[in-house]
Amino acid sequence: MKTVMLLCGLLCDEVVWEAQAEALGRDYDVRILKFVEQDSMEAMAEHVLRNAPESFALAGHSMGGRVALEVVRRAGSRVERLALLDTGFDAPAAGEAGRRAVLVNQALQAGIDSVAAAWGLPMLAPRHRSEPFLVQAVFDMVGRMSGAIYAAQTRALLGRPDATEVLKKLDCPTLILCGMEDGWSPPERHRRMAELAPRAILRLVDDCGHMSMMEQPDAVLAALREWLALDDSAH
Structure with a gap:
């Protein structure tokens, strides 16, 4: 059974993924990880890799998306496919x-x-x-x-590296998803991410803010199912 790792964002725990995890759990080995003991992207990525099988599908929301990119940077060959939800790829901005x-x-x-x-x-x-x-x-x-x-x-987020090159080098099926009313991680940023990632599909969810999995659970689940069904033969 394929393993799907779901990574939580800032101040989020398993509840944020609850609807999708329950539905996907019928077909996949779903594991949700939160980050309450780490204070760096490196430590968070290692936490994922310690708790994941040799190969897996990886989805990250918000801060979890940043962690997912760090996981790919460190162990890209283990990541069969990648989903980035309401997140970003840039280094910290001034101020x-x-x-x-x-x-x-x-x-x-x-x-x-x-x-x-x-x-x-x-x-x-x-x-x-x-x-x-x-x-x-x-x-x-x-x-x-x-x-x-x-x-x-917050220390982890402020220490994050720029992940532009990680996106450019992705060779796995990639989902980029964002709420159309996400004021924290706006749609335009996700359009740019989808342009950078060679095998990305972009899904923008209407009537949805930053907490997409909780605000529009069915739309997010549909996008995740689509992503999990994408051909990965080129990986």
């Missing part, structure tokens, strides 16, 4: 550390729950910000983290 520090410092001083709304609501498409069950699920997920975890994950 990014300062912008991220505001909420991290608040979480460290006042507790992680104090930043749930300020961090979580902008991650959702505007119309989804008034859906109580979805909003509460995001807030609860943040609440299961801590200021220390948030700080460690």
